[in-house]
Amino acid sequence: MSRTPFPTGPWICVASDLLGPLPNGEFLLVFIDYYSRYIEFKFLRSITSTTIIDVMKEIFCRPGFPKYLRTDNGRQYISSEFKEYCKVCGIEQIRTPPYWPQANGEVENINKLLVKRLKIAYQHKNNYKEEIQKFVLMYNVTPHSSTGSAPTQLMFNRLIRDKMPGIQDLGAEVLDSAERDQDCVAKQKGKESADKKRGAKEIDIGVGDKVLIKNVVFPHKLTPNFDPTEYDVLERKGNIAIVSRDGRRLTRNISHLKKIPIRSPSDSSSDPGSFPQVQVTPPEELTNTEQSEHQPAQTAGMExxxxxxxxxxxxxxxxxxxxxxxxxxxxxxxxxxxxxxxxxxxxxxxxxxxxxxxxxxxxxxxxx
Structure with missing residues (x-):
């Protein structure tokens, strides 16, 4: 018995097969990577070559095109349309001998696990699509018996999160890297350029301030830019503020808020809507100096x-x-x-x- 050699990297040698029909008439198209044992699947109503090619385009747009694709001799895989697609994408198709499914044993073993899961869902009258999704997620994050690592770890060089807590959930310290530094520099340059172009300024709005909300809908030309209704700031996180009035809570960007300054009693004289107060001195309170300015000059020798x-x-x-x-x-x-x-x-x-x-x-x- 010969064994398939272990590939040199992920998603180089991939196997595919069709599972079905299911009780509702659907089929399950399965892909598995020989290196990482990573699984991709898709439920199908039609199993023509055109339908399978469309699904392959959808799946291969994420991990890329494999170098080798191992399939059986189903009519969908031996059609001229399927051969032309593999040729255009640079995929070498490897077909197993007729009536010898063991030659594609990796995907056949996965089909056995999927059928078992489908039977359990059918007996308990559960949604079999959701059950398959749960099973594939559990399978991709569980260390494989042959490789000792989880399929996603070998496929993406990271372990994706599921319901089970992992080491990545413990808040491990993230070390600085050249990519992180480059990202910070690029973001800072973009921020400075955008702020200069828009003339942005720091907005001094905090919790407890009274603000006006900018109108985003203008029924007519005379609609003011800000609604005269006053709101109280309840919470601010970064550029997002939560305001409230009469039990109504709204979430707005701080650029859509205008702070109402707090007026003290001493500022009443500077109110543009008030008239200036002028102190009038009665005529009887005029000083001798002021009266002398209005009296005629006295002639010498005359009283x-x-x-x-x-x-x-x-x-x-x-x-x-x-x-x-x-x-x-x-x-x-x-x-x-x-x-x-x-x-x-x-x-x-x-x-x-x-x-x-x-x-x-x-x-x-x-x-x-």
Whole structure:
């Protein structure tokens, strides 16, 4: 009895076979790697060469094309279409002798395990597709008796996670590597370039702040950029913040939030909506200095008139023009002036303590 030599690497020599039909009329297409014993499968309604080629394209897009593909002599595998596909993809097909399934023993052994699992699912009326998925996952993470390692360990150089806790779940320290350093440098360059292009700035938003949420739907052109409804920040993780109002919780990126500044009583004067307060000083509180600025300059040798006395000004009509009367004319009592009372006007300017009248220069003639 000859044995198949052990391949030099994963997914170089692969075996394939069809299992079925199942009670619902479906078939199970199985692939197994001779190096790692890793399994891939697919449920099929049709088992034509075209259908199998489509499934192989779907499976081979992940681990790649194998170098050798061992199959039986089913009509799906010996068709010209299947041969052409293997030729185009650089796959060398190895067919077993007729009526000698032992030549493809690796995949036949897997079929026995799958049939056993399907029988158990059928007897317990379980979903056989889910049962096959559970079995394949368990098989791929369990160390194989021939290799001593799990199929996924040999296939991907790592052990994939399942429900059973493993060493990778203990939080082992991850050592730095050149790939990690290169990734950090590339991400930092991308961040700096994007922040500079968008003019990004740090947003000072923390738990307990009151914020406004940016509108993402604009019913009309006059819709404001931010909704005036205030929300409270409950939690922040990185660039993600959770806000709440009246029991309603929303999750938003902090770039869609606008912080409402806290106003103190001293900031009320800086409110753009308030009017400035102007202090008005009553006239009676004017200082002597302020009053002196509004009083007329005093002539040397003359005393300013008292504010308590009335200032009388007499006008006389001369040549059709009204002019201030001199002292002799005002005291002499001219017959023309005394005869016609209407020709005299006496203007009294009574100055109180709250009003000050200033007369600059001679009085202007008044036309009647």
């Amino acid at each position: 300013p008139p008292s504010l308590d006395q009335g200032l009388k000004l007499k006008l006389i009509k001369k040549g059709g023009m009204w002019e201030p009367a001199s002292k002799s004319e005002g005291d002499g009592g001219s017959s023309d002036v005394s005869a016609d009372v209407n020709d005299w006007f006496i203007i009294s300017l009574l100055c109180s303590s709250s009003v000050t009248r200033t007369i600059d220069g001679p009085a202007s003639p008044v036309r009647k």
